[in-house]
Amino acid sequence: MSSAAFVLIAILTLAAALAAATLQKLMHATLSFAVALVGVAAFFFLLGAEFVGLVLVFVYIGAVAVLIVFTILLTRRDVGKDRGANWSGALLAVAVFGGLGWAVFKTQSVAIAAPHIRALTVKRIGEALMTSYVWPLQCVGLLLTAALIGALVLVMEEKR
Amino acid sequence: MSKSVDQIFVNAKQWLLSWLMPAPAWVLQIASSLINIFTLLAVFLTLFALMSVLERKILGRIQNRYGPNRVGPFGLLQPVADGIKMLIKEDIVPARADKLVHFLAPILIAAAAILALGVVPYGRNMTPFTIDGGILFFFAVGSTTELAVFMAGWGSNNKFSMLGAMRAIAQMISYELPLIITVLPVVMVVGSLTPDRIVAAQTGYTLGLVPRWFVFTPWGATAFILFFVSGLVESNRTPFDVPEGESEIVAGHMTEYSGFKYATFFMAEYIGMFAITGLAATLFLGGWHSPLSVLEFIPSYVWFFTKLSALLLVYVWLRGTLPRTRIDQIMNFAWKFILPMSFTCVIAAAVWHYAGRGLRGWLWSFVVIAIVYTALSMLLDTQRKFAPRIYRFAE
Numbered sequence: 001m002s003s004a005a006f007v008l009i010a011i012l013t014l015a016a017a018l019a020a021a022t023l024q025k026l027m028h029a030t031l032s033f034a035v036a037l038v039g040v041a042a043f044f045f046l047l048g049a050e051f052v053g054l055v056l057v058f059v060y061i062g063a064v065a066v067l068i069v070f071t072i073l074l075t076r077r078d079v080g081k082d083r084g085a086n087w088s089g090a091l092l093a094v095a096v097f098g099g100l101g102w103a104v105f106k107t108q109s110v111a112i113a114a115p116h117i118r119a120l121t122v123k124r125i126g127e128a129l130m131t132s133y134v135w136p137l138q139c140v141g142l143l144l145t146a147a148l149i150g151a152l153v154l155v156m157e158e159k160r
Numbered sequence: 161m162s163k164s165v166d167q168i169f170v171n172a173k174q175w176l177l178s179w180l181m182p183a184p185a186w187v188l189q190i191a192s193s194l195i196n197i198f199t200l201l202a203v204f205l206t207l208f209a210l211m212s213v214l215e216r217k218i219l220g221r222i223q224n225r226y227g228p229n230r231v232g233p234f235g236l237l238q239p240v241a242d243g244i245k246m247l248i249k250e251d252i253v254p255a256r257a258d259k260l261v262h263f264l265a266p267i268l269i270a271a272a273a274i275l276a277l278g279v280v281p282y283g284r285n286m287t288p289f290t291i292d293g294g295i296l297f298f299f300a301v302g303s304t305t306e307l308a309v310f311m312a313g314w315g316s317n318n319k320f321s322m323l324g325a326m327r328a329i330a331q332m333i334s335y336e337l338p339l340i341i342t343v344l345p346v347v348m349v350v351g352s353l354t355p356d357r358i359v360a361a362q363t364g365y366t367l368g369l370v371p372r373w374f375v376f377t378p379w380g381a382t383a384f385i386l387f388f389v390s391g392l393v394e395s396n397r398t399p400f401d402v403p404e405g406e407s408e409i410v411a412g413h414m415t416e417y418s419g420f421k422y423a424t425f426f427m428a429e430y431i432g433m434f435a436i437t438g439l440a441a442t443l444f445l446g447g448w449h450s451p452l453s454v455l456e457f458i459p460s461y462v463w464f465f466t467k468l469s470a471l472l473l474v475y476v477w478l479r480g481t482l483p484r485t486r487i488d489q490i491m492n493f494a495w496k497f498i499l500p501m502s503f504t505c506v507i508a509a510a511v512w513h514y515a516g517r518g519l520r521g522w523l524w525s526f527v528v529i530a531i532v533y534t535a536l537s538m539l540l541d542t543q544r545k546f547a548p549r550i551y552r553f554a555e
Contacts, residue, residue, distance in 0.1 A: 027314060031261065034307060051293050054300045062303025062336070066329060069310055073326075122293045122353050 005046060013039025021093075026072055034065040051122050166459040169199075170285050196288040200277055208430045209239035215476050222480035242423075249419035254317060257416060261315030266417065266424040269308035273431040275301045280438040281355050283448045283461035293353040298439060299340055302394070305432070306332050309403075309413050312425075316416035324412020327487055328403035331393055334494040339390040341502040342383040345509030346374055346443045355439075359447030368453060373446035378526040379508035384444040386502050388471070391436035393490065395429060397475060399482035400490055437471040438464075496540055504532040 016036035023029045037060040044053030129137050164171070173195050180191055213228060213236060220227025228235035253262060276298050278289035291297050306329050313325020347353055350361040364372045374380030393400040404412035414425050441447060445467050448460035485493075508525035515521035 025258075027258075028261075031307075031311065050291060051296070054293055054296045058296065058300040058303055061307060062300070066306050066310065066333070069307070069314075070329075073314075122296070123351075 006043075009039050009042045009046065013043070027069070030065065030068050030072065033068070034061055037061060037065070051125055166284055166461075168459075169283070169461070196278075200288055201274070204274075204277060204431055204434055205427075207434060208427055209243075211430055211434075211472065212242070212426075213238045215479075218473070218476045219480045222477070246420050246423040251419045251421065252416075254416050256317045258315040258317065261311045262416070265308050265312035265315055265413075266421045266428070268311065269305055270424050270428040270431070272301050272304045272308060273428040273435060276435040277431065277438070279355055280435065280442055281359050281447055282438075282464050283459065286448075286461060287356055290354070290356065294355045295343060295347065295353045295358075295439075298435070299336070299343075302432075302435075303336065305428075312417070313413040316413070318416050320409040320411075320415045321413050323409050324403045324415065327409075328396060328413060331396075331400065331403065331487070331490055331494075334491055335390045335393040335498075338386055338494065338498045338502040339394060341499070342387040342390065342505055343443060345379050345383050345505050348506065348509055349374070349513060355442050355447075359442055359449065362446040362449060365453055371446055371449060371451055373444065373449070375444040375446075377512060377522060378529050379505045379512055380444055382501065382508070382529050383505040384440065386498055386505065387440055387444070388474075390498065391433075391440060392475065392478065393494075395433045395436060397429075397433065398479040399485050401484060402487050402490065405484060433472070433475060434468065437468055437475070440471060441467040497536060500536055501532065504529055 019032035041056040217227040279294035281287040448464040512521040512525040
């Protein structure tokens, strides 16, 4: 049952990703990108990592997709128009794919059985974040605060 | 006796499942989910129908008029008439609209609203969908609403729709932050993101009289009010209904929708309202616990729906009394007052915890909130003088 779900979600995710890359209208591409992200979140659910899946939906659909939509709307006037083929993007994609494929094939396959992992509960993630990873967490917090203040400074009205 | 009445729905579901008994586990799981889904939909769609007529009745009472009173006894069959009217209306799709996006938006918005209902505990052992991070699920699902509103606004290819969607997204993003931060103190104090555990943490009575609900602590009361106001904004209701302000932008993102799609938007709005008030009751008002130990014989789900109805009544009451705010007022209110106050709630909850969760903690957290509240009100006071208006030309 779980492998059937895997195949189904994989097809959906890949189709949405392909649509995001090929659709003519930018807004349609953004929306299919959001669908692809939902598919990735579904994978995490399937693997039992509910927290990561939920955060993915939360951050990527609730914030990043909306951000992209706003960016498109506020910067372009030809939202509905066709976009031409972007060869540099295709080149970049091929390069990234090639690099990743090379890395994957270069890695020796690990034949040992996966260790039994305890259920990844929110409580365990919280404990790990607040004990062994407290410094990275604080640094990320500082970075985000700096980014927030920077954004505010950028849009602040200049005083004459 | 009272125990069996309390568990009547849980037992009914077990009884239904026992009919399929020699079935494999996954069949039982799917059947159990289907029973949950159909019950949830039946209960909340009925509640939506009831709410739509009761709201109009109560608004009528507030505004000194009758409200619907022609269809059925006391106008109670009004939703049936409304439903038939919506179904037989022509479904108009603008010629220049993006057909697919225009079609998908109401479906997505309704799906998101209904999914959010799944994690709320409606009574003892009555959570339809138990998940480790239930609170997170609620907000993750809720955050997809923004994209759906945007799809409705953009897909309609109409200026009013687009403006309404922009306003809606702006205000929903601004208020999602305080909405989540006001939940944080509860999550901190309970130490869990599971709604069932949060309800369980509010069991019992102080001195055998006052229930241990979080709303009876200073941080809880503040967080509850902030959560309630933010929830009001999230569900785009008066006084925060600028995204669909009729006097300015027709109906906002719903301008180009007609017939049943329009009704779906309204259904999503009301179901979102039920979900957010249900979560407010779960987080701060003790969920399905009774307010007095003497009244514990009344079934848990009755208490839950009593609290839900009380909160909904306040929603209607506010709609009937307050005028619409401006968008800049809404934004200023969010970023300058509600957000600092919700951070204060987090700090006050920590103070309450470390001062021993008793009377001392109560006093100290009260002091923290009082200081920040006074400081904020002094800072935000624009020192504008209000004098009686002088009429120069109309004596």
